[in-house]
Amino acid sequence: MISVDQSHHGKQEVQNWFPQFAKMNDLHSPADFMFAVCLKSPLAILSAVLYLKERGGSVLLLNGETPLQTAKEIAKRAGSSFLLHETCREIIPLGRKASREEPSLFQCSSGTSGTPKLIRRLWKDVDVEIDSYNKAIAWADSDIPLILVPVYHSFGLVGMLAALARRVKPIIVVDKNPKHIAKMVRSTRNAVVYGVPFLFHLAASFQKEPLHFYKIISSGSPLTDDLLQTIKKNSQQVYQQYGCSEIGCISIADDPASASDVGKPLPHLEVAVAERESDFHEVVVSFGNNTICTGDIGFLSPDGSLQIYGRLDDLICVSGLKVAPLEVERVITSMPGIAEAVVHRTKHPVWGEAVKAIIVRSGLMSAEEVRDWCKWHLPPYKVPGVVEFVKEIPRPPSGKISRKYLSERGNV
Incomplete structure (x- = not known):
């Protein structure tokens, strides 16, 4: 079992x-x-x-x-x-x-987007989600879920319960040592690996040879474009799952085109979002009499796939103009020599807020070179006014990237 x-x-x-x-x-x-x-x-x-x-x-x-x-x-x-x-x-x-x-x-809730709160979901609604979830993924009879996330978390719990509903025995990995994770991935035939981006990055960084996956389901926080391309090269199939504690899994992308692509919403849900990429509208999800304002910015692409561009409260207001951090991050990480980048708001004495980039570099470059690169791809108000180079991106105890945490850290 x-x-x-x-x-x-x-x-x-x-x-x-x-x-x-x-x-x-x-x-x-x-x-x-x-x-x-x-x-x-x-x-x-x-x-x-x-x-x-x-x-x-x-x-x-x-x-x-x-x-x-x-x-x-x-x-x-x-x-x-x-x-x-x-x-x-x-x-x-x-x-x-x-x-x-x-x-x-x-x-x-984890509290990464604010004060932790109590979430209640009827068991019968969880059952509907599990049924809808299993129908949304083209499972093979030989697929074995290898769950690297805790089962008390929504992502891990859904993975476990969905497997049991299909009468498949999931494997729960408790030991999070990267070498043990790699051993479990290599020794489990047809493993569908449930994990968060940080774990995939950690597991890959500890291996001399690339760690090859059969299938991956990533959730918990958005993939970066760089990490998405890395795991695509080393996986037969990649899924990106999007959801929230209040309503469970919202959508799943099979072979996401980009880090913002989280796929089509599950069939039991109604999702209201912006129809244009240039509009910053909150993703609102409904199921029965339950309506959830996710706090995420999103829009639907022409093929009906949901695109998530970050948190509504992560938007940076520069002289009245709104900047989505993910857009700036994509430009920065496309620059040769950039390993990782996170963009967040910082204080500015005149404009009120400014764009700040925290960067892990794999090559030699200056802050001015980063800004020059951004000027070629972005309007001036979106170009980072502050660039900080670090050996690794600071994270709160949850291990997730939190722009709120970084902003507060930078303003101390």
């Missing part, structure tokens, strides 16, 4: 947890209660989630590394009645009574 690194676990091993759960007073009848699940083992997470979901319980998924006291505080704020922490052997009462709300999946 599931493999964790190189340990294989059948369906019976998962279901063996169920009688133990049923013997525990607080888990015997979980309907109408919310259970905070803060477990380290993917097998334990899957067992707890399936047991509670099948019996009408709601689940709040937490990072398994969360300390007990912090997990209690988060669970209480979310309205959980009980907490499963570290193992499934003990359940901690939190004093909350049963609710009459529909059984749901609760998750906390």
